[in-house]
Amino acid sequence: MGLTGSLKNGRKSRAGHAKYRVLLVGCPNVGKSTLFNALTGLSRHTGNWTGKTVDSSAGPVRGTGGRIALIDTPGAYSLDATSPEERIVADAVRSGEADLILIVCDAGCLSRDLALVLQVLELSRRAIVCVNLVDEAQKNGLTVDCKTLSEKLGVPVLPAIASKGQGIRALIRSVEQALSEPRARPAQVDPALFEGLSSPEVRYSRASSIADAAVRKTGAGTEERRLAADRFLTGRFTGKLALLALLASVFYLTMRGANYPSELLSRLFSGMLGVIRAWFEALGIPQTVTGAVCDGALATLFTVVAVMLPPMAIFFPLFTFLEDVGLLPRIAFNMDSAFAKCGSCGKQALPMCMGFGCNAAGVVGCRIIESPRERLIAQLTNSLVPCNGRFPILTALIPMLFASAAGAWTGLVRAAALTGLILISVSVSLLASRMLSRTLLRGRSSSFALELPPFRRPRIIKLVVRSIFDRTLRVLARAAAVAAPAGLAIHLIANASDGSLLRGAVGLLSGPGRFLGVDGEVLTAFVLSLPANELFLPMLIMLYSGGSTVPESAAGLAGALASHGWTYSTAACTLMLTLFHSPCATTLLTVKKETGSAFYTLAAFLVPTLTGAVLCLAVRLVFALF
Amino acid sequence: MDALRLSGIEHGGLCRIEAVEESPAKPRLQSLGLVPGALVTPLFTASSGSPTAYSVRGAVIALRRADAERIKVTRLWD
Structure with missing residues (x-):
């Protein structure tokens, strides 16, 4: 098991002739596999629950003539290795085998997902952030300003709706551009951005303040309906x-x-x-x-x-x-x-x-x-x-x-x-x-912490x-x-x-x-x-x-x-x-x-x-x- | 006086995490964003009284009663 193994397998098999390897990482249930399918044209099975992807797989990015291989990873909330998946992802990011890291976020959970983004960026600045599910966030009255995010993080940030194929072409262009300039210096960011990230408290408070600056509440949400459905499905009778x-x-x-x-x-x-x-x-x-x-x-x-x-x-x-x-x-x-x-x-x-x-x-x-x-x-x-x-x-x-x-x-x-x-x-x-x-x-029995994704x-x-x-x-x-x-x-x-x-x-x-x-x-x-x-x-x-x-x-x-x-x-x-x-x-x-x-x-x-x-x-x- | 625990907050009540007690579950809770300073609201509870679903950082996370008892909070409004 382990991603390093599959990186190697991936290189040998489908990604055999690929010149570049792009690693796809992100928190659980932010639509990584959906994005993977949209970017590669493959049809890996996706599911609306945390932990659907337990192994890694690789596929060539569409329209790049097989030059760029995309490697999907299991969802991980952090690189702290508190679960086997997190260990796999942390090893893959640290190994430096990838030419570029594509970090996927849920537009509705940026104050959480940015903590992972910061952790990854601390290790490698050769990265692109994709803010997925912007339609779902919009429905909940949230608008994400990708330009502000990009300025704060110092890497390209692009919006997408992977399930509808929106934003995919721009994302592929951005990936190609980043790979074609291997020696480009990363944009200047506040050096304090990566200080003390090993503490979850620091990481999350910084993620919150970046999210606060980039996310605007533009309308009323539909959380009430979701809550009603959840109360019904989990009610006593x-x-x-x-x-x-x-x-x-x-x-x-x-x-x-x-x-x-x-x-x-x-x-x-x-x-x-x-x-x-x-x-x-x-x-x-x-x-x-x-x-x-x-x-x-x-x-x-x-x-x-x-x-x-x-x-x-x-x-x-x-x-x-x-x-x-x-x-x-x-x-x-x-x-x-x-x-x-x-x-x-x-x-x-x-x-x-x-x-x-x-x-x-x-x-x-x-x-x-x-x-x-x-x-x-x-x-x-x-x-x-x-x-x-x-x-x-x-x-x-x-x-x-x-x-x-x-x-x-x-x-x-x-x-x-x-x-x-x-x-x-x-x-x-x-x-x-x-x-x-x-x-x-x-x-x-030890503990239980499970994310309940939106319907x-x-x-x-x-x-x-x-x-x-x-x-x-x-x-x-x-x-x-x-x-x-x-x-x-x-x-x-x-x-x-x-x-x-x-x-x-x-x-x-x-x-x-x-x-x-x-x-x-x-x-x-x-x-x-x-x-x-x-x-x-x-x-x-x-x-x-x-x-x-x-x-x-x-x-x-x-x-x-x-x-x-x-x-x-x-x-x-x-x-x-x-x-x-x-x-x-x-x-x-x-x-x-x-x-x-x-x-x-x-x-x-x-x-x-x-x-x-x-x-x-x-x-x-x-x-x-x- | 003993501090308020997350398990003691009623549904819909907004609170802020003050501290997470040491336990084998702590790293897991932290990596989910349950760290001091995080805003949390209990949403609904399973019929047996555990687990409870909490809104935290835009996501909904279910925690067992025993784990929620280890999280100290302050209530932000009633």
């Missing part, structure tokens, strides 16, 4: 109700909306499969090859796409919308006291929310937690919330438990069931955190395009890349050994499986889907059908499972195992990389696995009683 309602409606829309396209896709795919098989036969390709390609690789691939694509294409834009509005920090705010009682930190709610997308990303996201002990707790418990690889399993199994019994309310009942499962996984995360902080990671109106079209391409298709591609070869492999193994190899595995695991309330096939499918959770459903079907056919729709799935003796109890235990089992291989590797410890990687494996075993037994017992 309204807060919990609003969050639950949001969660439930996201799930409702996802499950309801995905139904029809899923069926359409599977019908389309089974048609395609028929055509492909006919081609194979017409070309005189041997039966075994046709079977392996069509029934093994393609059928598995098609099932994964049909089951996963529609829910993800709905869920991700909705989730990204809530993320961009600024909901996640409010969730962390509401949950902090619960996490504090469990000996951990409310910020754990942020990587937990990321975990709903991808647990590996969630584990990396834990870097925003300052205390190493609390960070470990968050890393070890991240897999207790279901990632999008597991969501399709849940959405496919829930209809089995809640068949159309509820009539017109079926959709709502299913959404409520999914919400309930999510609440169970969140509660189990809390409980596991508590147990960890009483045993393996003993200690008391921001997401740019819908950009959001949809970005979440489809960056998240949905990427996840799908990963799943598909594993599904096709895995389907092929299972098919070959099943046929080559006349099924004895797989049957042997199933037989071996049927004892423990039955003990946990499921069967050997389910447990084998979970073991075989260690590379990626997306594999579970196709694996299970393959195992049940002995490696021959895969039904393409959820309805066919339910029928297939029922015919293999599935009861309500089996479905409920499988749901528990889906929520709580070993993290996927990628997540385990990420834990190893983040903690650098084989012991904690083992713990990250054991925590969800043991949790799953215990809860399965509990569910089985409950069903046995009735």
Whole structure:
């Protein structure tokens, strides 16, 4: 880890031919990543919460023919190294590897952000200040005088609205100009400007007085509205109700909306499969090859796409919308006291929310937690919330438990069931955190200081395009890349050994499986889907059908499972195992990389696995009683 | 008389930080701009009584009750 590493990587890779390196620094949530995207034309994921960017990345500045490489850094309030991100940024600024430093400020928080600007300028005067979010400040009745700022600081200061692309061209020109005059003497400033900056008190009082001189209050603000929204979202009853309602409606829309396209896709795919098989036969390709390609690789691939694509294409834009509005920090705010009682930190709610997308990303996201002990707790418990690889399993199994019994309310009942499962996984995360902080990671909760960013109106079209391409298709591609070869492999193994190899595995695991309330096939499918959770459903079907056919729709799935003796109890235990089992291989590797410890990687494996075993037994017992 | 603490200020009350007591959280609070001289206003509190969100330097920062208790303030108006 570390920026110096990525500076080097950046130089080698995309920024390979760049002559100049520009380092982008700034406080958290001032729009660094948005500005990075605007300057480079890339589409790094941004989010309206502190700590979204945890690693650094590099890209060429637009229209400079790759001569200038821009390097994004995580947000840092200071160079005092009070958090890992601050250490990364401080090292990068001090290393002097950058030819120019571009410091981003939030126009509405200049009295804070200028403290960082002063600290950076003290180390390097080869810098440009960008005052971002001037539209937001204007809405709050604040006007920033960049000329005054520039005179006081002795470096160019330019306004921008990165999200709308305004001020970007002027910024690029200014960067080019500064780089073309490497020996230009920095403008004269009051030498007292940089005196005693190591004291935060001095730094901030100087930042305040510069901000006072440059910021004019020109009108009434909209803070009242923001405050009302915040009080509603964090209120005693309204807060919990609003969050639950949001969660439930996201799930409702996802499950309801995905139904029809899923069926359409599977019908389309089974048609395609028929055509492909006919081609194979017409070309005189041997039966075994046709079977392996069509029934093994393609059928598995098609099932994964049909089951996963529609829910993800709905869920991700909705989730990204809530993320961009600024909901996640409010969730962390509401949950902090619960996490504090469990000996951990409310910020754990942020990587937990990321975990709903991808647990590996969630584990990396834990870097925003300052205390190493609390960070470990968050890393070890991240897999207790279901990632999008597991969501399709849940959405496919829930209809089995809640068949159309509820009539017109079926959709709502299913959404409520999914919400309930999510609440169970969140509660189990809390409980596991508590147990960890009483045993393996003993200690008391330290402190919590989290910025709640203003609510921001997401740019819908950009959001949809970005979440489809960056998240949905990427996840799908990963799943598909594993599904096709895995389907092929299972098919070959099943046929080559006349099924004895797989049957042997199933037989071996049927004892423990039955003990946990499921069967050997389910447990084998979970073991075989260690590379990626997306594999579970196709694996299970393959195992049940002995490696021959895969039904393409959820309805066919339910029928297939029922015919293999599935009861309500089996479905409920499988749901528990889906929520709580070993993290996927990628997540385990990420834990190893983040903690650098084989012991904690083992713990990250054991925590969800043991949790799953215990809860399965509990569910089985409950069903046995009735 | 014991000095007033940030945790004791009602919502909407403007106050100025006088001192931040030594604690493991102090460097973190300082880097967020919670230093002597800073103007702070409590905005809203979570239903469990902690954390509370404070307006400081144009940003909104949430702090736990235990951390706010370590910040000495003077009230600027009532």
